Amino acid sequence: MEQLLVPVMCKVDKIIDETPDIRTYRLKMNDPAKMESFGWMPGQFVEFSLLGHGECTFCISSSSTRQGYFDCSIKRAGIVTADIHSQLEEGMDVGIRGPYGNWFPVDDIKGKNLLFVGGGIGLAPLRSLIQYCIDNRSDYKDFTILYGARTSSDMCYKEEIEEWKKNPSLKVILTIDKPEETWKENVGVVPKILEEVVKPGTENTKVITCGPPIMIKYTLVSLDKLGFAPKDVITTLEMKMQCGLGKCGRCNIGSTYVCKDGPVFTYEQLKSLPDEF
Amino acid sequence: MNVFLVETDKTGLQKFYEEIIGKFETYAPVEKFGKYDYKRISKLDECDPDSPIETTMSIKPLFFPKTAKVMKFKEDNTGTTISETDEDSLTGKRIILGVKHCDARGLQVLDQVYNWDYIDTDYQKRRGNTVIISTRCDKAGTQCFCTSLDYDVEKSDAHDIRIVNGLDGKIYIQAVTQKGEGFVKENISQQSAVGSQQSLEEIKKHYKSFEASFRLKMDYKEVNEKLQKLFDSPEFETVSSNCIGCNTCAFICPTCHCFKITDEKIKDTGVRYKSYDSCNNGYFTLMAGGHNPRPVKYRRWRQRALHKFVYYKERFGMNLCVGCGHCAISCPVNISIFDVVNQVAKV
Numbered sequence: 001m002e003q004l005l006v007p008v009m010c011k012v013d014k015i016i017d018e019t020p021d022i023r024t025y026r027l028k029m030n031d032p033a034k035m036e037s038f039g040w041m042p043g044q045f046v047e048f049s050l051l052g053h054g055e056c057t058f059c060i061s062s063s064s065t066r067q068g069y070f071d072c073s074i075k076r077a078g079i080v081t082a083d084i085h086s087q088l089e090e091g092m093d094v095g096i097r098g099p100y101g102n103w104f105p106v107d108d109i110k111g112k113n114l115l116f117v118g119g120g121i122g123l124a125p126l127r128s129l130i131q132y133c134i135d136n137r138s139d140y141k142d143f144t145i146l147y148g149a150r151t152s153s154d155m156c157y158k159e160e161i162e163e164w165k166k167n168p169s170l171k172v173i174l175t176i177d178k179p180e181e182t183w184k185e186n187v188g189v190v191p192k193i194l195e196e197v198v199k200p201g202t203e204n205t206k207v208i209t210c211g212p213p214i215m216i217k218y219t220l221v222s223l224d225k226l227g228f229a230p231k232d233v234i235t236t237l238e239m240k241m242q243c244g245l246g247k248c249g250r251c252n253i254g255s256t257y258v259c260k261d262g263p264v265f266t267y268e269q270l271k272s273l274p275d276e277f
Numbered sequence: 278m279n280v281f282l283v284e285t286d287k288t289g290l291q292k293f294y295e296e297i298i299g300k301f302e303t304y305a306p307v308e309k310f311g312k313y314d315y316k317r318i319s320k321l322d323e324c325d326p327d328s329p330i331e332t333t334m335s336i337k338p339l340f341f342p343k344t345a346k347v348m349k350f351k352e353d354n355t356g357t358t359i360s361e362t363d364e365d366s367l368t369g370k371r372i373i374l375g376v377k378h379c380d381a382r383g384l385q386v387l388d389q390v391y392n393w394d395y396i397d398t399d400y401q402k403r404r405g406n407t408v409i410i411s412t413r414c415d416k417a418g419t420q421c422f423c424t425s426l427d428y429d430v431e432k433s434d435a436h437d438i439r440i441v442n443g444l445d446g447k448i449y450i451q452a453v454t455q456k457g458e459g460f461v462k463e464n465i466s467q468q469s470a471v472g473s474q475q476s477l478e479e480i481k482k483h484y485k486s487f488e489a490s491f492r493l494k495m496d497y498k499e500v501n502e503k504l505q506k507l508f509d510s511p512e513f514e515t516v517s518s519n520c521i522g523c524n525t526c527a528f529i530c531p532t533c534h535c536f537k538i539t540d541e542k543i544k545d546t547g548v549r550y551k552s553y554d555s556c557n558n559g560y561f562t563l564m565a566g567g568h569n570p571r572p573v574k575y576r577r578w579r580q581r582a583l584h585k586f587v588y589y590k591e592r593f594g595m596n597l598c599v600g601c602g603h604c605a606i607s608c609p610v611n612i613s614i615f616d617v618v619n620q621v622a623k624v
Contacts, residue, residue: 052542078565249535
């Protein structure tokens with residue numbers, strides 16, 4: 001038996017409906033001892049299998065500072081994710097392999113101002129880091145979270161965002177693409193709000209961004225305009241992966257294995273890769 | 278390189294073969310309809326260790342099976358349980374006869390990717406249990422270019438034992454690795470080791486014309502350096518236009534190692550498989566939601582060519598092509614990786 005490819009069984013403890021097509025699955029390992037020793041860093045991912053349907057790659061969207069469970073936020077996008085949404089219920093078993101990949105440089109960003117820029121489901125990996133940083137609040141300076149979605153109902157983690165808003169040590173800015181009647185916050189795409197409303201200073205600041213490719217593309221342009229150095233912009237890549245072990249060859253970009261050397265990269269590192277992602 | 282040599286002749290070699298075939302699980306090239314493939318054998322006359330042409334498939338499947346069961350699973354009302362598959366335990370000692378030097382080198386290349394960071398234990402076990410006995414080629418096949426690449430065929434240590442011809446019908450059994458030396462000493466009794474220097478000179482004389490028999494030759498260093506800067510070359514479109522995307526080249530290649538993981542479930546029991554896949558498949562990098570970083574054929578060929586001749590070398594220090602020519606021989610539209618990289622690098 002190829003031990004590397006065999007998952008550990010976990011139970012779905014709770015399913016949270018985030019948006020019409022995104023759900024968060026809270027998981028606990030069947031073996032409590034394994035759950036206790038299961039450690040991960042923000043930005044790492046797991047291979048999640050609904051046995052008989054297939055295996056998918058998802059980042060862990062909660063922080064290991066909150067023990068006893070871990071979350072995977074899953075957007076219905078393809079065959080397996082559709083099966084997960086329609087067939088996976090609370091109390092059922094799923095297989096988990098991991099955690100794999102590198103993580104956000106939590107030590108390098110100590111003592112810095114943090115600016116999180118997220119779009120849609122892209123908030124999932126950031127949430128893990130945000131929770132981690134909130135739980136180690138004294139290690140970090142100013143906190144700004146800019147989060148955008150297409151519509152107000154497409155926003156993930158609504159309850160948690162309300163909590164963040166109440167937290168005096170966090171600055172939360174929300175935006176949606178088009179105006180809605182009951183919406184009182186910003187309207188406009190993320191890069192525009194970043195330039196016009198947030199107007200972040202570059203001094204001692206690290207930007208952590210994740211979102212749909214088109215948002216990332218223009219956010220990087222805006223950050224460049226605002227004067228951020230590419231080494232201060234950190235993002236996490238999404239690529240087709242299957243093994244997560246640096247073997248199956250899917251996630252190669254040049255000689256880089258996204259599943260081993262990534263998924264977290266600085267913009268500076270991304271610039272040195274062949275343009276194939 | 279180890280130079281433990283045993284001198285013998287044709288009948289002595291046959292005796293050696295017969296003896297070890299009787300003792301161990303043996304694989305060797307077996308002829309069928311004029312083509313050769315590695316099969317399990319129990320008698321020497323079933324196979325031809327000196328097969329004159331390359332086998333259709335490399336020896337890769339003996340280490341990295343075309344389809345392997347990863348595990349079984351069963352669902353009931355308490356949940357899902359995972360169990361071991363009833364595959365072989367991988368503990369029996371195996372030998373492979375008549376391996377070509379290029380095929381053996383392919384394993385050395387695969388070792389790099391399977392043994393970095395996470396270690397593939399099944400592959401490791403199969404490697405550890407297998408003694409590779411190669412046969413030295415007398416001359417090159419039409420698609421061979423092993424002498425043009427980044428390894429020295431003469432000094433290869435990819436096999437454990439190699440069979441080489443000397444002058445006047447002499448045959449040498451040369452142990453190359455420690456494992457090979459142990460194996461020879463254990464399984465050959467009648468002959469004793471010979472002084473090596475003179476014999477090595479004789480071997481050189483016998484293979485004098487080997488280098489000259491190659492139709493295909495290239496300057497590896499130059500091609501590698503040029504390709505590093507040719508990611509945006511429009512030539513990739515030209516060289517790949519004939520490809521029908523059948524993936525034969527990847528499946529029979531001694532070094533291609535991409536795989537996929539799939540589940541099969543009937544009612545409440547199922548099996549997870551690991552099987553061959555290829556970067557030439559359109560869906561290889563297709564993500565849920567529709568984004569595909571390599572949506573068109575020339576980009577997939579660019580990945581294939583550059584992975585073989587640039588990326589793998591950069592990452593693991595070895596070229597991901599061993600110059601065996603398997604792919605060119607079996608390709609239904611006559612695409613050869615040799616032509617591809619040379620045509621791109623030429624412009």
